Amino acid sequence: MQKYVIHPSSSLSFNVLYIVLELLFIDSAFSFLIPRKHLRRSVCRHSTATTESLERTYGGIVYRTSVFNKEEYAIIAEDVARVGTLVAESPTSMAKRRRGAILPSNSRTVQLFRHGSLQQFVQQMTSSDYELSEEVPIEIRSYDQAGACMAWHSDDILYQDPPQVEIIWTLENTSDCQTMWKTTTGQVKSVETEKNSVIALRAGGPEHCVTSLKRGKRIILKCVYASKKATFVSQTQDAAQFQAVKTKKKKKR
Numbered sequence: 721m722q723k724y725v726i727h728p729s730s731s732l733s734f735n736v737l738y739i740v741l742e743l744l745f746i747d748s749a750f751s752f753l754i755p756r757k758h759l760r761r762s763v764c765r766h767s768t769a770t771t772e773s774l775e776r777t778y779g780g781i782v783y784r785t786s787v788f789n790k791e792e793y794a795i796i797a798e799d800v801a802r803v804g805t806l807v808a809e810s811p812t813s814m815a816k817r818r819r820g821a822i823l824p825s826n827s828r829t830v831q832l833f834r835h836g837s838l839q840q841f842v843q844q845m846t847s848s849d850y851e852l853s854e855e856v857p858i859e860i861r862s863y864d865q866a867g868a869c870m871a872w873h874s875d876d877i878l879y880q881d882p883p884q885v886e887i888i889w890t891l892e893n894t895s896d897c898q899t900m901w902k903t904t905t906g907q908v909k910s911v912e913t914e915k916n917s918v919i920a921l922r923a924g925g926p927e928h929c930v931t932s933l934k935r936g937k938r939i940i941l942k943c944v945y946a947s948k949k950a951t952f953v954s955q956t957q958d959a960a961q962f963q964a965v966k967t968k969k970k971k972k973r
Protein backbone atom coordinates (compact mmCIF):
# COMPACT_ATOMS: atom_id res chain seq x y z
CA MET A 721 0.00 0.00 0.00
CA GLN A 722 2.77 2.34 1.01
CA LYS A 723 4.04 2.62 -2.53
CA TYR A 724 0.82 4.26 -3.76
CA VAL A 725 0.75 6.93 -1.12
CA ILE A 726 2.46 10.22 -1.58
CA HIS A 727 2.20 12.72 1.18
CA PRO A 728 1.53 16.27 -0.08
CA SER A 729 4.72 17.52 1.50
CA SER A 730 6.76 14.81 -0.18
CA SER A 731 10.06 15.96 -1.53
CA LEU A 732 11.35 15.40 -5.05
CA SER A 733 13.50 12.52 -3.90
CA PHE A 734 10.48 10.84 -2.41
CA ASN A 735 8.68 11.17 -5.73
CA VAL A 736 11.65 9.60 -7.48
CA LEU A 737 11.55 6.73 -5.00
CA TYR A 738 7.84 6.35 -5.71
CA ILE A 739 8.47 6.10 -9.44
CA VAL A 740 11.23 3.54 -8.93
CA LEU A 741 8.92 1.48 -6.74
CA GLU A 742 6.16 1.73 -9.33
CA LEU A 743 8.53 0.52 -12.03
CA LEU A 744 9.64 -2.37 -9.89
CA PHE A 745 6.06 -3.44 -9.36
CA ILE A 746 5.08 -2.61 -12.97
CA ASP A 747 1.37 -2.15 -12.52
CA SER A 748 -1.42 -0.19 -14.09
CA ALA A 749 0.25 3.10 -13.22
CA PHE A 750 2.50 2.43 -16.17
CA SER A 751 -0.04 0.70 -18.34
CA PHE A 752 0.50 3.27 -21.07
CA LEU A 753 3.96 1.74 -21.57
CA ILE A 754 2.58 -1.74 -21.99
CA PRO A 755 0.87 -2.79 -25.23
CA ARG A 756 -2.87 -3.10 -24.63
CA LYS A 757 -2.95 -6.80 -25.56
CA HIS A 758 -0.51 -7.72 -22.79
CA LEU A 759 -2.17 -5.43 -20.30
CA ARG A 760 -5.56 -7.05 -20.86
CA ARG A 761 -4.09 -10.46 -20.34
CA SER A 762 -2.34 -9.54 -17.13
CA VAL A 763 -5.35 -7.69 -15.71
CA CYS A 764 -7.63 -10.57 -16.66
CA ARG A 765 -5.64 -13.39 -15.16
CA HIS A 766 -7.54 -15.47 -12.71
CA SER A 767 -6.27 -15.60 -9.21
CA THR A 768 -6.51 -18.80 -7.28
CA ALA A 769 -6.01 -17.00 -3.98
CA THR A 770 -8.83 -17.53 -1.53
CA THR A 771 -8.19 -14.45 0.57
CA GLU A 772 -9.07 -11.08 -0.89
CA SER A 773 -6.01 -9.00 -1.65
CA LEU A 774 -8.02 -5.84 -0.98
CA GLU A 775 -7.85 -6.77 2.71
CA ARG A 776 -4.80 -8.98 2.85
CA THR A 777 -2.41 -6.78 0.90
CA TYR A 778 -3.96 -3.33 1.08
CA GLY A 779 -5.85 -3.20 4.38
CA GLY A 780 -9.20 -2.62 2.68
CA ILE A 781 -8.29 0.35 0.47
CA VAL A 782 -6.24 0.62 -2.70
CA TYR A 783 -5.34 3.35 -5.20
CA ARG A 784 -4.56 2.74 -8.89
CA THR A 785 -3.95 5.06 -11.84
CA SER A 786 -4.60 4.82 -15.61
CA VAL A 787 -7.79 2.83 -15.30
CA PHE A 788 -9.40 3.38 -18.71
CA ASN A 789 -7.80 3.97 -22.09
CA LYS A 790 -8.08 7.30 -23.94
CA GLU A 791 -11.16 6.36 -25.97
CA GLU A 792 -12.98 5.02 -22.92
CA TYR A 793 -12.07 8.10 -20.91
CA ALA A 794 -13.48 10.35 -23.68
CA ILE A 795 -16.76 8.39 -23.70
CA ILE A 796 -17.15 8.79 -19.94
CA ALA A 797 -16.33 12.52 -20.06
CA GLU A 798 -18.97 12.96 -22.78
CA ASP A 799 -21.62 11.06 -20.78
CA VAL A 800 -20.92 13.17 -17.70
CA ALA A 801 -21.12 16.40 -19.73
CA ARG A 802 -24.43 15.24 -21.20
CA VAL A 803 -25.99 14.88 -17.73
CA GLY A 804 -25.70 18.65 -17.43
CA THR A 805 -27.04 20.20 -14.23
CA LEU A 806 -25.84 18.73 -11.00
CA VAL A 807 -27.98 18.99 -7.86
CA ALA A 808 -26.84 20.10 -4.41
CA GLU A 809 -26.75 17.17 -2.01
CA SER A 810 -29.01 17.28 1.05
CA PRO A 811 -27.39 18.73 4.22
CA THR A 812 -27.77 15.34 5.95
CA SER A 813 -25.18 13.95 3.57
CA MET A 814 -21.71 13.22 4.89
CA ALA A 815 -20.52 15.70 2.29
CA LYS A 816 -20.82 19.47 2.39
CA ARG A 817 -21.28 21.81 -0.58
CA ARG A 818 -20.99 18.94 -2.99
CA ARG A 819 -23.21 18.53 -6.03
CA GLY A 820 -24.19 15.39 -7.81
CA ALA A 821 -26.42 13.45 -10.19
CA ILE A 822 -27.11 9.89 -11.22
CA LEU A 823 -25.68 8.65 -14.48
CA PRO A 824 -28.51 7.27 -16.67
CA SER A 825 -28.46 3.47 -16.64
CA ASN A 826 -28.45 3.35 -20.45
CA SER A 827 -25.27 5.42 -20.78
CA ARG A 828 -22.20 3.87 -22.39
CA THR A 829 -20.28 4.58 -19.19
CA VAL A 830 -22.41 2.02 -17.36
CA GLN A 831 -21.38 -0.59 -19.93
CA LEU A 832 -17.72 0.38 -19.53
CA PHE A 833 -17.98 0.05 -15.76
CA ARG A 834 -19.88 -3.22 -16.06
CA HIS A 835 -17.55 -5.02 -18.48
CA GLY A 836 -14.28 -3.08 -18.70
CA SER A 837 -10.93 -2.92 -16.97
CA LEU A 838 -12.42 -1.45 -13.77
CA GLN A 839 -14.55 -4.54 -13.20
CA GLN A 840 -11.50 -6.73 -13.90
CA PHE A 841 -9.53 -4.73 -11.36
CA VAL A 842 -12.22 -5.22 -8.70
CA GLN A 843 -12.38 -8.95 -9.45
CA GLN A 844 -8.61 -9.14 -9.15
CA MET A 845 -8.63 -7.27 -5.82
CA THR A 846 -11.30 -9.55 -4.43
CA SER A 847 -10.36 -12.80 -6.19
CA SER A 848 -14.07 -13.12 -6.74
CA ASP A 849 -17.04 -12.61 -9.05
CA TYR A 850 -17.83 -8.97 -8.16
CA GLU A 851 -20.19 -7.17 -10.52
CA LEU A 852 -21.38 -3.60 -10.91
CA SER A 853 -24.41 -3.23 -8.64
CA GLU A 854 -27.84 -3.46 -10.29
CA GLU A 855 -29.38 -1.69 -7.32
CA VAL A 856 -27.02 1.24 -6.75
CA PRO A 857 -26.57 3.60 -9.70
CA ILE A 858 -23.30 5.27 -10.71
CA GLU A 859 -23.26 8.78 -9.25
CA ILE A 860 -21.45 11.85 -10.47
CA ARG A 861 -20.10 13.96 -7.63
CA SER A 862 -18.57 17.34 -8.07
CA TYR A 863 -16.42 19.27 -5.62
CA ASP A 864 -16.40 22.70 -7.23
CA GLN A 865 -17.44 25.18 -4.54
CA ALA A 866 -15.17 26.52 -1.82
CA GLY A 867 -15.72 24.49 1.34
CA ALA A 868 -16.83 21.34 -0.48
CA CYS A 869 -15.69 18.37 1.61
CA MET A 870 -16.67 15.05 3.13
CA ALA A 871 -16.34 14.27 6.83
CA TRP A 872 -14.60 11.19 8.25
CA HIS A 873 -16.80 8.14 7.83
CA SER A 874 -16.84 4.49 6.92
CA ASP A 875 -19.11 3.56 3.99
CA ASP A 876 -22.54 2.13 4.82
CA ILE A 877 -22.90 -1.57 4.25
CA LEU A 878 -25.44 -2.00 1.45
CA TYR A 879 -24.62 -5.64 0.72
CA GLN A 880 -23.88 -8.34 3.23
CA ASP A 881 -21.69 -11.43 3.19
CA PRO A 882 -19.53 -9.95 1.87
CA PRO A 883 -19.94 -6.14 2.02
CA GLN A 884 -19.66 -4.32 -1.30
CA VAL A 885 -16.57 -2.67 -2.74
CA GLU A 886 -16.99 1.10 -3.17
CA ILE A 887 -15.28 2.70 -6.15
CA ILE A 888 -14.28 6.32 -6.56
CA TRP A 889 -13.05 6.99 -10.08
CA THR A 890 -11.69 10.47 -10.78
CA LEU A 891 -12.77 12.18 -14.00
CA GLU A 892 -10.84 15.33 -13.28
CA ASN A 893 -9.04 16.93 -10.38
CA THR A 894 -7.50 20.37 -10.37
CA SER A 895 -8.49 20.87 -6.73
CA ASP A 896 -6.41 21.32 -3.61
CA CYS A 897 -8.55 18.97 -1.48
CA GLN A 898 -7.08 15.74 -0.15
CA THR A 899 -8.41 12.22 0.17
CA MET A 900 -7.40 10.72 3.50
CA TRP A 901 -7.99 7.42 5.26
CA LYS A 902 -7.06 5.61 8.44
CA THR A 903 -5.24 2.30 8.33
CA THR A 904 -6.19 -0.55 10.64
CA THR A 905 -3.46 0.67 13.01
CA GLY A 906 -4.97 4.17 13.05
CA GLN A 907 -2.31 5.80 10.86
CA VAL A 908 -3.64 8.59 8.63
CA LYS A 909 -2.69 8.30 4.94
CA SER A 910 -3.46 10.56 2.02
CA VAL A 911 -3.38 10.32 -1.74
CA GLU A 912 -3.45 12.83 -4.57
CA THR A 913 -6.10 11.30 -6.76
CA GLU A 914 -5.30 12.05 -10.37
CA LYS A 915 -7.50 12.02 -13.45
CA ASN A 916 -8.42 8.45 -14.50
CA SER A 917 -7.38 6.96 -11.15
CA VAL A 918 -9.46 4.81 -8.84
CA ILE A 919 -9.80 4.25 -5.13
CA ALA A 920 -11.37 0.94 -4.16
CA LEU A 921 -12.42 0.38 -0.60
CA ARG A 922 -14.49 -2.02 1.43
CA ALA A 923 -17.82 -0.79 2.83
CA GLY A 924 -17.77 -0.84 6.61
CA GLY A 925 -13.98 -0.79 6.29
CA PRO A 926 -11.43 2.05 6.44
CA GLU A 927 -12.62 5.46 7.61
CA HIS A 928 -11.93 8.15 5.03
CA CYS A 929 -12.59 11.81 4.31
CA VAL A 930 -12.05 14.57 1.76
CA THR A 931 -10.62 17.82 3.09
CA SER A 932 -12.25 21.15 2.34
CA LEU A 933 -11.76 22.59 -1.15
CA LYS A 934 -10.29 26.06 -1.52
CA ARG A 935 -9.66 26.17 -5.25
CA GLY A 936 -10.02 24.12 -8.38
CA LYS A 937 -12.46 21.37 -9.14
CA ARG A 938 -12.79 17.64 -8.63
CA ILE A 939 -15.32 15.44 -10.42
CA ILE A 940 -15.63 11.78 -9.53
CA LEU A 941 -17.86 8.86 -10.36
CA LYS A 942 -18.90 6.75 -7.41
CA CYS A 943 -20.23 3.25 -7.79
CA VAL A 944 -20.57 -0.08 -6.08
CA TYR A 945 -19.46 -3.59 -7.00
CA ALA A 946 -20.99 -6.53 -5.19
CA SER A 947 -20.34 -10.22 -5.02
CA LYS A 948 -22.92 -12.50 -6.66
CA LYS A 949 -23.14 -14.25 -3.29
CA ALA A 950 -23.98 -11.04 -1.36
CA THR A 951 -27.46 -9.94 -0.24
CA PHE A 952 -28.61 -6.38 -0.90
CA VAL A 953 -29.70 -4.91 2.42
CA SER A 954 -30.25 -1.16 1.96
CA GLN A 955 -30.08 1.87 -0.29
CA THR A 956 -27.63 4.73 0.32
CA GLN A 957 -29.00 7.99 1.58
CA ASP A 958 -27.31 9.87 -1.26
CA ALA A 959 -28.59 7.61 -4.01
CA ALA A 960 -32.08 7.67 -2.53
CA GLN A 961 -31.91 11.45 -2.48
CA PHE A 962 -30.97 11.74 -6.16
CA GLN A 963 -33.47 9.07 -7.11
CA ALA A 964 -36.25 10.97 -5.36
CA VAL A 965 -35.44 13.93 -7.60
CA LYS A 966 -35.46 11.70 -10.66
CA THR A 967 -38.73 10.01 -9.74
CA LYS A 968 -40.46 13.33 -9.14
CA LYS A 969 -39.55 14.56 -12.60
CA LYS A 970 -40.61 11.32 -14.27
CA LYS A 971 -43.81 10.95 -12.18
CA LYS A 972 -43.15 7.40 -11.03
CA ARG A 973 -42.36 4.37 -13.09
Ligand SMILES: *[C@@H]1O[C@H](CO)[C@@H](O)[C@H](O)[C@H]1NC(C)=O
Binds near residue numbers: 896898912913930
Ligand atom coordinates in the same frame (compact mmCIF):
# COMPACT_ATOMS: atom_id res chain seq x y z
C1 LIG B 1 -6.25 16.64 -6.59
O1 LIG B 1 -5.05 16.93 -7.26
C2 LIG B 1 -4.17 17.73 -6.51
C3 LIG B 1 -3.01 18.12 -7.40
O2 LIG B 1 -2.36 17.00 -7.90
C4 LIG B 1 -3.73 16.98 -5.28
O3 LIG B 1 -2.84 17.75 -4.51
C5 LIG B 1 -4.95 16.61 -4.45
O4 LIG B 1 -4.56 15.80 -3.37
C6 LIG B 1 -5.99 15.89 -5.29
N1 LIG B 1 -7.24 15.78 -4.54
C7 LIG B 1 -7.73 14.65 -4.06
C8 LIG B 1 -9.01 14.74 -3.34
O5 LIG B 1 -7.19 13.58 -4.21
